[in-house]
């Protein structure tokens with residue numbers, strides 16, 4: 001795996017991932033975990049979020065957080081969100097923030113992996129059907145630094161190795 005020259009210390013990816021790597025079916029999430037949704041809300045609240053246009057379509061604009069939506073469509077817009085036409089452009093828009101959360105989906109996680117300094121992964125004890133997956137977490141690049149096991153899932157923190 002080629003390593004980036006452009007890791008951004010303020011960029012965290014946050015995702016809920018099944019045992020089989022699945023994060024969704026392209027339209028929505030494959031589970032309903034209210035406790036994890038509350039974790040997502042309190043973790044991201046007050047910080048900018050970067051997301052792909054399909055993820056925006058699935059969840060809309062979330063209150064209290066600046067949302068930057070990445071799309072290739074030059075004519076796309078939606079109320080309450082900022083638009084970027086590439087991931088670097090999106091990250092540039094929020095570069096002054098102390099903490100930025102990349103919130104999916106699969107296409108955007110894959111492209112953001114090289115910039116992220118931290119991963120907050122909810123490991124869900126399910127292997128649902130679905131075509132959208134989280135990228136592989138390479139243990140030569142990432143080290144697990146915290147694990148909080150709950151009923152049916154675990155909150156796991158990964159930090160990029162020095």
Ligand SMILES: NC(=O)c1ccc[n+]([C@@H]2O[C@H](COP(=O)([O-])OP(=O)(O)OC[C@H]3O[C@@H](n4cnc5c(N)ncnc54)[C@H](OP(=O)(O)O)[C@@H]3O)[C@@H](O)[C@H]2O)c1
Pocket residue numbers: 014015016017022023024025026027028029051052053054055056058070071072073076084085086087103104105106107108109111132
């Ligand atoms: N489990 C979780 O934590 C979690 C989190 C988030 C999402 N999800 C799930 O993930 C699925 C959506 O993921 P996805 O992979 O299908 O889509 P996505 O990553 O949310 O969005 C893909 C879209 O982003 C835009 N895009 C991607 N790369 C781009 C680039 N380099 N430049 C400009 N625009 C770019 C394109 O939008 P245009 O087509 O408009 O050009 C593309 O169609 C859903 O099922 C959702 O529920 C799960």
